[in-house]
Amino acid sequence: MARFAGKVGYGLQIQSAPGVFKDSIVEYPYWGDVLRNTKQLDGDPKVNDDFNASNTISIVADEYANEHFFAIRYVEWAGTRWKVSNVEVQRPRLLLRLGGVYHGVTAPTPS
Numbered sequence: 304m305a306r307f308a309g310k311v312g313y314g315l316q317i318q319s320a321p322g323v324f325k326d327s328i329v330e331y332p333y334w335g336d337v338l339r340n341t342k343q344l345d346g347d348p349k350v351n352d353d354f355n356a357s358n359t360i361s362i363v364a365d366e367y368a369n370e371h372f373f374a375i376r377y378v379e380w381a382g383t384r385w386k387v388s389n390v391e392v393q394r395p396r397l398l399l400r401l402g403g404v405y406h407g408v409t410a411p412t413p414s
Contacts, residue, residue, distance in 0.1 A: 305337040307360050314376040330410040335362035356385050356401040364397045372397055377405035
C-alpha cells in the first residue's frame, strides 16, 4: 500500500458583500494511505479525453477535518490538485475518493 502526504483544500463560504458569497480556500497538510490507485479515461469522443483518477486516499483526520469534511474541495497529490468527489467518514479516518483534475479556486500562496 502506498503512503500519502499532501494538502487538502477546504472551501468555506465567506460573505464578501451583502448577499454575495465566495469560496475562501484554506489548505491543511495530512498523511495517510493510498487505498486504491487507478486511472480512468472517459470514453466520449472528444478532442481531449477527460482524465479521472478514481483513487481512494485514506487520511488520519484531525478535529478540523472531522468537523469540516463537507467542505473538502480538493487533494494535492502527485503534483496535481484532484477534485474530491466523495468523502466517507470512518473515524479516525476520512476516505477521500478522487475524481478529475481540480480547476477551481485555490488557497493563496504564502509570500
